């Protein structure tokens with residue numbers, strides 16, 4: 334059975350770009366830490382299927398809930414970094430990004446059994462204009478990055494001792510390329526999503542799934558948003574845990590780090606990560 338990559342962007346609901354648009358400056362009001370119970374629910378679910386993943390934790394979460402991060406680590410998952418603050422990398426300069434990375438890396442490494450090796454930028458925000466970010470990640474001993482907004486691999490960054498860029502997985506459905514995870518998992522018909530993921534594995538390729546703990550929270554505080562933002566932040570959340578359960582039942586998942594330790598970085602594999610389906 335093909336081993337796919339499971340990734341969890343570990344931020345609370347109010348960190349999202351969508352929520353921040355409406356909450357700027359008010360997030361303290363909502364900072365009650367719903368993330369803890371949502372992560373525990375996910376850990377129990379993953380445990381019951383023997384699925385393991387990489388949890389990209391936000392520095393603000395690590396600082397506030399160190400015991401949660403230690404628990405994820407002890408359960409056999411890997412801890413990656415999601416930045417210290419949930420800020421787009423392309424909006425920072427080099428110094429700002431380095432100080433963000435240094436802070437989150439230090440927090441994580443003081444808590445976990447194995448040093449952090451993988452990074453995912455908030456909102457897939459390492460684009461071609463800020464590839465310098467990869468050099469900074471390398472300086473802090475990161476081996477893997479999964480931050481590119483394109484559903485393509487950045488091959489030039491996968492050679493030699495360069496960081497391995499793991500592209501966001503997507504599947505082709507007629508003219509659409511559908512990313513595998515996040516709001517897309519909630520919005521598109523589940524039967525279609527399952528079919529696309531199965532096709533990728535049947536063709537002999539792995540895929541990477543990404544989810545957020547707040548996306549299973551049926552009691553998510555409601556804020557007034559535009560219609561499109563309501564879809565991005567809230568649509569399909571009540572059904573999402575069951576969807577994830579069915580995915581775990583049908584596919585095998587391991588963390589980013591295990592995947593590359595086992596598979597010895599086949600660059601061709603990276604290149605075709607997204608294209609099939």
Ligand SMILES: [Zn+2]
Pocket residue numbers: 342344415419454455456
């Ligand atoms: Zn995020």
